[in-house]
Structures are given as C-alpha cells and as structure tokens.
Amino acid sequence: MRKHVWLTAILTGLLNLAFAQGNETLIPFRHGQVWGAVDKDFNEVIPFNYDQVSFLTDQYYKVKIKGTEGVMDNKGRYVIEAKYDAVAPLNDTLFQVFLDGKVGAKLDTGTTILPIQYKTITSVKDTPYLIVEMEKKFGVMDVKGKERIKLYFDGVNHFRDQYFTVREGSRYMLVDDQMQSITKDYYDDIVALGETLLLIKRGEKWGCMDYSGKLVVPILFDRVMEAEKGYLQVQKGEQFGLYNLEGKQLLPVEFGKQIYLFESQKVWVSKGQNWLEYQLDNRQYQPVAYTVVVDSLRGYVRVMKDDNMVLVNKQMEEVTPTKYYEVKPYNSQLFMVQREKKWGLIDKKGVEILPLEYDNINDFLNGERKHKAAFEYDRIWDMPETDNNKQKKVTDNEGLNKVKKGEKWALINGEGKLLTPAVFDEIGITDQEGPVWIRQGELYGALAANGKQLIAPAYQGIEWNQEREVFKVIVNDKNGIVDKSGKTLVAPTYNQLLWCKDGKQLIVKKNNQWGCIALDDQTIIPFEYDRLMDLDKEYLVGIKTDKAVLLDRNGKVVIPAKYTHIELARDKQRKPIEGLFVVRDGYKAGLVNRNGKELIPAQYDQLNYERDGLIRVQQNKLGGYFDTTGTKYFAE
Numbered sequence: 311m312r313k314h315v316w317l318t319a320i321l322t323g324l325l326n327l328a329f330a331q332g333n334e335t336l337i338p339f340r341h342g343q344v345w346g347a348v349d350k351d352f353n354e355v356i357p358f359n360y361d362q363v364s365f366l367t368d369q370y371y372k373v374k375i376k377g378t379e380g381v382m383d384n385k386g387r388y389v390i391e392a393k394y395d396a397v398a399p400l401n402d403t404l405f406q407v408f409l410d411g412k413v414g415a416k417l418d419t420g421t422t423i424l425p426i427q428y429k430t431i432t433s434v435k436d437t438p439y440l441i442v443e444m445e446k447k448f449g450v451m452d453v454k455g456k457e458r459i460k461l462y463f464d465g466v467n468h469f470r471d472q473y474f475t476v477r478e479g480s481r482y483m484l485v486d487d488q489m490q491s492i493t494k495d496y497y498d499d500i501v502a503l504g505e506t507l508l509l510i511k512r513g514e515k516w517g518c519m520d521y522s523g524k525l526v527v528p529i530l531f532d533r534v535m536e537a538e539k540g541y542l543q544v545q546k547g548e549q550f551g552l553y554n555l556e557g558k559q560l561l562p563v564e565f566g567k568q569i570y571l572f573e574s575q576k577v578w579v580s581k582g583q584n585w586l587e588y589q590l591d592n593r594q595y596q597p598v599a600y601t602v603v604v605d606s607l608r609g610y611v612r613v614m615k616d617d618n619m620v621l622v623n624k625q626m627e628e629v630t631p632t633k634y635y636e637v638k639p640y641n642s643q644l645f646m647v648q649r650e651k652k653w654g655l656i657d658k659k660g661v662e663i664l665p666l667e668y669d670n671i672n673d674f675l676n677g678e679r680k681h682k683a684a685f686e687y688d689r690i691w692d693m694p695e696t697d698n699n700k701q702k703k704v705t706d707n708e709g710l711n712k713v714k715k716g717e718k719w720a721l722i723n724g725e726g727k728l729l730t731p732a733v734f735d736e737i738g739i740t741d742q743e744g745p746v747w748i749r750q751g752e753l754y755g756a757l758a759a760n761g762k763q764l765i766a767p768a769y770q771g772i773e774w775n776q777e778r779e780v781f782k783v784i785v786n787d788k789n790g791i792v793d794k795s796g797k798t799l800v801a802p803t804y805n806q807l808l809w810c811k812d813g814k815q816l817i818v819k820k821n822n823q824w825g826c827i828a829l830d831d832q833t834i835i836p837f838e839y840d841r842l843m844d845l846d847k848e849y850l851v852g853i854k855t856d857k858a859v860l861l862d863r864n865g866k867v868v869i870p871a872k873y874t875h876i877e878l879a880r881d882k883q884r885k886p887i888e889g890l891f892v893v894r895d896g897y898k899a900g901l902v903n904r905n906g907k908e909l910i911p912a913q914y915d916q917l918n919y920e921r922d923g924l925i926r927v928q929q930n931k932l933g934g935y936f937d938t939t940g941t942k943y944f945a946e
Contacts, residue, residue, distance in 0.1 A: 338363035663726035670714035729761030909940035
C-alpha cells in the first residue's frame with residue numbers, strides 16, 4: 311500500500327465526518343487522467359489506474375477500466391472482477407452483471423447466483439424475490455438462486471406478501487412463492503378486496519374468493535362490493551343481493567341498492583316501490599311497518615310514520631317521538647328535529663333541549679361529510695381508520711356549534727345549551743373547543759368556548775392561531791396580533807405578517823420593506839430587505855438588491871450579501887445537514903458553514919451530498935469530492 315507525496319498538497323486536514331467511529335469509507339477521485347481511491351491516512355487503497363472509480367453501495371465501489379466494470383470493497387479487493395460491460399446493485403450484497411446484452415447476478419463473495427443468460431432481472435422491494443425475464447418469458451427466483459416460479463409465463467407481477475400474479479396471454483392466475491396456485495385457474499382480472507379476499511373477473515362478470523382458493527361469491531355479477539362488516543353486496547343489472555364471507559347467499563339478487571342491516575339478523579330491502587323486512591336465518595319476509603324508508607344516517611334508518619319522520623336504531627327500536635317532520639342524528643346524545651321549518655334539539659328520551667324556534671342548526675358533520683350508503687359504512691364511527699381519515703377525526707358535533715334565528719346566529723355547546731343570544735351576523739367555528747370569531751356588521755371579534763366575549767367586534771378581520779393561541783387582527787388593512795384577553799401584542803401597523811418557524815417571531819412587511827419582530831413588537835431584523843424568508847428554526851434569508859444574506863434569530867449576519875441564493879444543505883434523504891448551507895452565485899454552487907466560512911467556493915456546476923461527510927462536485931463535466939471541512943479530494 312503506497313502513500314503518494316503528490317497527495318499531501320491536495321489532501322490536507324482531517325476527515326472528521328467521513329471516518330467517524332471507524333467508518334472505512336474511501337474517497338474516489340481523479341489524478342490526471344486516472345482514478346483511484348484513498349483511505350483516511352491518504353494511503354492508496356484502490357490503485358490509480360482506472361478510467362473511473364465511484365460509489366456503488368455503502369460498502370462497495372464500482373471500478374471501470376478499458377470499457378469493463380467490476381466491484382471492489384474498501385480494502386481494494388475485487389469482489390467482482392472488472393470484466394463485465396456494466397455492474398449494478400440489486401441490494402447491498404447482490405449485484406447485476408451485464409455482458410453481451412445479457413444479465414446475471416453475483417454475490418459480494420463472487421458467487422454466481424444467476425448465470426448471465428437473462429434479458430432483465432428486477433428485485434422486488436423489501437422481499438427476497440427477483441423477477442427474471444428470458445426470451446419473452448418471466449419467472450421468479452430468490453436471492454439465493456432458488457427458482458420460486460418457473461420461467462414460463464408471459465408476465466409476472468408481485469401482488470402482495472408471498473403472492474404473485476402470473477399471466478398467460480391476457481389472463482391471470484394468482485400463485486404463491488412455492489408455485490402453488492391460489493385461484494386454481496386463469497381469470498381476466500384479479501384484484502385484492504380487503505386483507506382476506508380476492509375479486510376475480512371472467513368476461514364481464516365478477517366473483518370473489520379467499521386466499522385458500524375457496525369461491526365465496528360465484529362469477530355471475532356486474533359488481534361485488536364490501537357491505538357492512540362480514541357481508542358482501544352483489545349487483546346484477548339494477549338489482550342487488552347479499553352474501554356473507556363464508557359464501558352463503560343471504561339475499562337473492564332481486565332487490566334495490568339500499569340494504570339496511572340490523573343486529574337481529576333482519577334486513578330492510580326494497581323491491582319496486584315496496585320495502586320488506588327480511589329475516590336472514592329463515593328467509594321469511596313481511597312488509598316493513600312504515601310508509602316510507604327514507605335513508606340511513608350515522609347508524610340510524612330514517613322512516614316516515616303517520617306523515618312524521620322517526621329514527622330507527624340497529625336494534626330496530628324507534629328512538630325519536632312521532633311528531634317531527636324531519637329528524638337527524640346530531641351527536642351521540644342528541645337529535646336535530648324540525649317541525650314547520652323550525653329546528654331544535656331533543657335528547658334520547660325525547661326531552662326538548664333546544665326549543666324548535668331556529669331556522670338553521672349548523673350540522674358540521676352531516677354538512678361536511680358525504681354519508682355512505684348502507685352497503686358501505688353508514689356509521690362513520692365504524693369506518694376503519696385509514697391514512698386518509700386519520701388526520702380528520704370525527705368531531706360528531708360534540709363541541710361548539712351555531713344556530714340561526716332569522717338572520718342572526720347564536721352559539722351553542724355540545725349539550726345543546728344556548729351560550730349567547732342570536733345577535734351575530736356570522737360565527738366562525740374552526741375548532742369545536744373554541745375560541746370562535748364573530749361578526750357584527752362589518753366588524754369582527756371573538757368569544758371564548760363558554761360564550762364569554764374575549765375581543766369586542768372592532769376589527770376589519772380576525773384569525774385565530776390555534777398553535778400559538780393568539781389572534782391576527784386587521785385594522786385599516788394593517789395587520790397586528792392580539793392575545794385571548796384582548797391585549798395588543800403587536801400593533802396593527804404592518805402590510806403583511808407571517809409567523810416564523812420558531813413560533814416566537816414574525817416576519818413583517820412595512821413600507822414595502824421586510825423585517826423581523828418579536829411578539830413584544832421589538833424589531834430584531836431591521837426593515838431593509840426586499841424579501842425575508844424563514845430557512846429553519848435558527849436562520850432566515852434576506853434578499854437585498856438581488857443578493858442573499860443569512861441571518862440568525864438575533865439578527866446577526868452569518869453569511870454576508872455575496873451570493874444570489876442560500877439554502878440548507880441536505881443529504882440524499884433530503885434531511886438538512888446541521889450547520890451547512892449551499893450558496894449559489896448565479897448558476898454556480900458552493901458550500902458555507904454556520905460560521906460564514908466558505909468551505910467550497912461557488913464555482914461548481916453541481917454540488918450534492920454523497921455520504922459520510924463527502925460532497926460531490928462537478929465542473930465542466932469533471933467530478934470530485936470535498937469533505938465537510940472543505941478539504942479537496944481531486945486534482946483539477
């Protein structure tokens with residue numbers, strides 16, 4: 311192992327991050343026309359006689375010489391000889407090797423896993439499987455070279471877990487990684503239905519089976535859909551039926567779309583203009599005891615009885631008195647009721663909580679969410695939690711709400727209690743725990759959750775900030791900040807007002823110039839910038855006459871007005887690298903640290919964090935490396 315004298319003038323300083331905690335990362339770079347790589351002591355590990363040396367994985371390096379490629383480790387040893395047209399990683403220890411238009415696979419021990427005979431090899435993410443292609447046929451191997459699905463099919467796709475769809479012509483079969491057929495036959499389409507079922511299609515008809523291959527629903531229907539838990543609804547033409555998950559047909563396909571299920575093994579179904587009560591266990595039916603079945607809302611079925619609307623629960627019990635024209639579930643304890651176009655609230659015993667004298671009860675939930683039909687989830691609190699609804703928790707009208715009498719609004723709580731008289735032109739409830747904004751005439755104010763006035767209606771506009779628990783207010787088109795007690799924190803004198811990421815300061819605009827102030831209205835950064843932007847919780851960037859300035863939260867200049875752009879340095883996962891900033895002078899990039907020291911001059915066409923404290927740069931299509939101390943690892 312040699313140490314080159316010519317390196318000492320180039321490789322000065324220590325590699326603090328690149329070799330921390332025994333890391334054996336090498337630095338590839340070019341000397342003259344040849345490439346090699348050195349270790350932390352500047353010893354030559356990969357000799358300088360290659361056309362190119364570059365990072366391949368965390369542990370290995372790609373070397374190229376005389377048009378051929380191979381793989382070396384951090385000791386400078388070949389793990390795959392440089393005799394292939396190309397090499398590429400399949401995972402951390404398995405590599406594709408290409409030769410004469412074919413591809414195979416080798417381990418980092420040099421062991422051949424797959425011979426060089428395939429057209430393509432594709433790894434399946436987070437699995438031990440490789441999908442291989444040869445002569446227009448596909449199969450599946452594992453990373454040990456064992457055949458899992460024979461190389462026979464016109465197409466193979468990973469389905470989920472250990473399952474794959476295989477294609478012959480335009481038809482599909484589901485198989486596992488032991489080549490055992492799940493579906494037993496080919497179908498025109500196979501689609502997952504939940505975690506335990508498969509939709510299968512033949513021609514234009516659909517059926518359903520489970521992963522054991524048991525047919526749950528025969529392939530006879532235009533649609534098969536999940537109904538309430540434990541049931542499947544099927545459609546043929548305009549008629550619907552019902553199956554359970556064991557494959558038993560509970561309802562013949564001769565009813566309307568709306569099917570309401572109750573806990574007593576009874577369902578209500580429509581046939582023509584008539585509604586029937588159907589007993590699932592003995593298939594006996596009789597007419598429903600109501601003149602009209604309207605719809606379902608949040609676990610209740612709405613029906614008409616003697617020209618009045620009644621709610622029926624899952625136990626088939628009437629839960630509201632027969633004296634209202636319209637009834638809606640309001641929350642877990644109350645119901646909205648209407649008679650002669652006036653609305654009120656009653657409890658589960660029928661006791662009037664809010665008198666029927668209001669023209670409107672704002673129903674957040676029923677107004678903002680589209681209710682699902684009974685064949686889906688008609689009780690929204692029974693819906694499975696998914697990524698789509700995790701962030702939108704069901705409020706269920708349990709908190710604050712508003713009611714309207716004539717043209718004026720009043721505030722009520724989740725118990726239906728009136729908190730204010732109906733004197734407001736508008737009430738804005740963005741959080742059902744308060745506070746809320748109010749408008750009287752053209753002026754805005756705010757109320758606490760108990761209806762007590764916090765801020766008198768005196769502002770042109772008002773906006774509650776839940777995170778910081780203050781109001782932004784507008785007076786004469788100027789912005790300021792007021793706390794919950796009505797105390798002015800920041801006088802409304804600013805054209806624009808934006809919160810900083812630290813949550814303690816404000817970026818504000820005044821007289822066409824930007825600055826930064828604290829919540830006590832004291833100036834931190836003077837009003838002298840054309841633009842001012844948050845960078846992170848520690849720094850801001852100001853623009854003055856087309857030059858960027860980096861400032862800390864105390865207003866101290868960290869990087870002076872030398873560059874046209876300043877941004878956070880980020881690693882390959884786009885995470886910020888603490889204390890480092892990419893600077894640009896026009897289209898050229900460099901690197902500066904938090905002390906304002908220029909580590910890499912802004913003269914490179916490209917600048918990207920590679921790994922282990924190494925920054926890759928490129929200039930005039932020639933590349934090399936710096937570390938995060940500014941030490942340079944290539945000769946120009």
